[in-house]
Amino acid sequence: MNDKVLIFDTTLRDGEQCPGASMNLRQKLEVARQLARLGVDIIEAGFPVISEGDFESVKTVATQVRGPIIAGLARCVPKDIDAAAAALKPAGKRARIHVFLGTSKIHRDFKLGKARAEIIRLAIEGVKRARKYVRDVEFSPEDASRTELDFLIEIVEAAIGAGATTINMPDTVGYATPEEHGRMFAEVIRGAKNSGDAIFSCHCHNDLGLAVANSLSAVRNGARQVEGTINGIGERAGNAALEEVIMSLHTRRDFFVPAHTNARLKEIVKTSRLVTRMCGFVVQRNKAIVGDNAFAHGAGIHQDGILKKRETYEIMDPVAIGWGTTELPLTKHSGRHALAIRLKHLGYELDKEELDAVFARFKGIGDRKKFIYDDDLATLVGDRISEVAEIWALDYLSVTSGNQTVPTATVRLKKSQRGKEPLMMQDAGTGDGPVDASFRTIERLTGKRGKLLDYQLRAVSQGKDAIGEVTVKVDFGDKVPVTAKGSSTDIIEASAHAYLNAINRTLAFATSKK
Numbered sequence: 001m002n003d004k005v006l007i008f009d010t011t012l013r014d015g016e017q018c019p020g021a022s023m024n025l026r027q028k029l030e031v032a033r034q035l036a037r038l039g040v041d042i043i044e045a046g047f048p049v050i051s052e053g054d055f056e057s058v059k060t061v062a063t064q065v066r067g068p069i070i071a072g073l074a075r076c077v078p079k080d081i082d083a084a085a086a087a088l089k090p091a092g093k094r095a096r097i098h099v100f101l102g103t104s105k106i107h108r109d110f111k112l113g114k115a116r117a118e119i120i121r122l123a124i125e126g127v128k129r130a131r132k133y134v135r136d137v138e139f140s141p142e143d144a145s146r147t148e149l150d151f152l153i154e155i156v157e158a159a160i161g162a163g164a165t166t167i168n169m170p171d172t173v174g175y176a177t178p179e180e181h182g183r184m185f186a187e188v189i190r191g192a193k194n195s196g197d198a199i200f201s202c203h204c205h206n207d208l209g210l211a212v213a214n215s216l217s218a219v220r221n222g223a224r225q226v227e228g229t230i231n232g233i234g235e236r237a238g239n240a241a242l243e244e245v246i247m248s249l250h251t252r253r254d255f256f257v258p259a260h261t262n263a264r265l266k267e268i269v270k271t272s273r274l275v276t277r278m279c280g281f282v283v284q285r286n287k288a289i290v291g292d293n294a295f296a297h298g299a300g301i302h303q304d305g306i307l308k309k310r311e312t313y314e315i316m317d318p319v320a321i322g323w324g325t326t327e328l329p330l331t332k333h334s335g336r337h338a339l340a341i342r343l344k345h346l347g348y349e350l351d352k353e354e355l356d357a358v359f360a361r362f363k364g365i366g367d368r369k370k371f372i373y374d375d376d377l378a379t380l381v382g383d384r385i386s387e388v389a390e391i392w393a394l395d396y397l398s399v400t401s402g403n404q405t406v407p408t409a410t411v412r413l414k415k416s417q418r419g420k421e422p423l424m425m426q427d428a429g430t431g432d433g434p435v436d437a438s439f440r441t442i443e444r445l446t447g448k449r450g451k452l453l454d455y456q457l458r459a460v461s462q463g464k465d466a467i468g469e470v471t472v473k474v475d476f477g478d479k480v481p482v483t484a485k486g487s488s489t490d491i492i493e494a495s496a497h498a499y500l501n502a503i504n505r506t507l508a509f510a511t512s513k514k
């Protein structure tokens with residue numbers, strides 16, 4: 001058996017599928033490029049038949065990202081497979097079509113209304129159709145962990161016989177326990193006569209918090225591909241967090257030997273941060289590997305031990321996974337060229353227009369803040385590439401507040417109008433606090449009222465003059481709430497930018513539906 005464990009990243013498909021995590025094409029491309037630098041083996045870039053947007057993002061990633069195999073998801077339905085093949089065409093020999101079909105009794109009886117024989121027939125047809133387009137076909141018996149073992153073996157054998165080169169057995173609803181999950185892999189690999197002709201893959205959801213443990217158990221029992229997402233994002237409780245899988249296999253290589261991955265550990269923290277920034281899902285502080293506290297030692301006894309010998313309380317070297325590698329900060333005196341070089345070093349590929357926009361904001365921030373750190377730069381780039389058509393923009397904001405004052409905001413907005421001079425509109429209003437006063441005034445001016453579901457503020461970098469990044473989740477009555485960000489050294493201004501960004505997003509969404 002080949003002992004390399006392939007890392008299959010589905011951040012852009014299963015990860016992005018979760019409400020509120022959606023990314024625009026530009027953001028997806030940036031994530032895909034970083035995943036390639038991380039050294040993942042396969043990037044699942046989307047589900048092409050689902051929407052024009054998904055089709056375009058799979059096609060763009062297939063065209064522009066070099067290195068990993070690019071996969072597109074499809075049901076065992078001709079139009080899905082044809083769409084996936086068309087979107088993946090630019091990837092040439094690096095294209096993989098991933099077909100899936102529900103196989104558990106509950107899926108067969110209630111979702112699909114089909115008997116076992118019909119399911120087998122559809123699986124064979126789906127795999128064969130995909131094989132007409134590409135040599136690399138993955139088949140997933142959806143809800144494998146709740147599928148009867150004899151039927152699972154039968155369908156796996158049939159799919160491999162039809163030409164599937166990878167068999168992925170998902171724990172779709174996060175129901176399995178590690179021991180059971182490992183046993184399923186061992187028994188299917190032993191039971192399917194042609195199992196040697198395919199690579200076995202696991203795809204675990206985290207409903208019981210067991211996704212990583214289940215994935216590792218699958219590897220111990222013969223899986224040689226692990227599917228998951230960065231930061232574990234995904235529907236419901238998410239998918240297996242790939243950074244945890246990669247670091248478990250690396251840190252405990254004594255236990256998992258000879259299984260190993262080829263991931264570039266140094267890129268882990270950068271990748272995690274980029275995904276956070278692009279999809280707006282903040283990682284909890286105590287999250288393993290990439291949380292802010294993952295390597296923070298509060299107890300004096302630990303600190304003392306670490307100083308004497310790091311390994312007394314640290315099982316991983318934080319620097320090896322990309323923590324603490326910040327370079328000398330830039331200042332307002334740094335030029336466009338210095339900025340471009342630093343951004344390139346950070347892994348961003350910006351065109352001239354994007355660089356100009358980031359440079360203009362860099363200069364603005366430089367007037368307010370002495371040092372501009374890598375995290376500040378990443379926020380400026382993130383803001384730029386997350387932009388939607390700016391229908392409403394903040395022109396002026398003045399706020400008064402205090403413990404004996406009614407919080408009041410005066411806001412002037414610029415409304416862009418096609419082919420005409422922008423319209424300037426000004427108003428003032430009060431609220432429970434300065435943020436509330438600003439949001440209410442913005443709502444009155446724009447005529448868009450929303451329910452604020454979540455508000456988070458974090459300092460992007462160090463120091464009292466750090467840039468504050470505000471993330472808001474607002475329900476404007478659309479199908480899904482909008483998540484948006486804004487940043488500034490002034491947190492009230494950052495809040496106003498975030499709220500306007502949310503309004504621009506909901507308006508852009510409404511226009512794209514027309």
Ligand code: KIV
Pocket residue numbers: 014100140142143168170171172173203205
């Ligand atoms: O969780 C799941 O079953 C999936 C399949 C489409 C692979 O995401």
Ligand code: ZN
Pocket residue numbers: 014170172203205
């Ligand atoms: Zn899934």
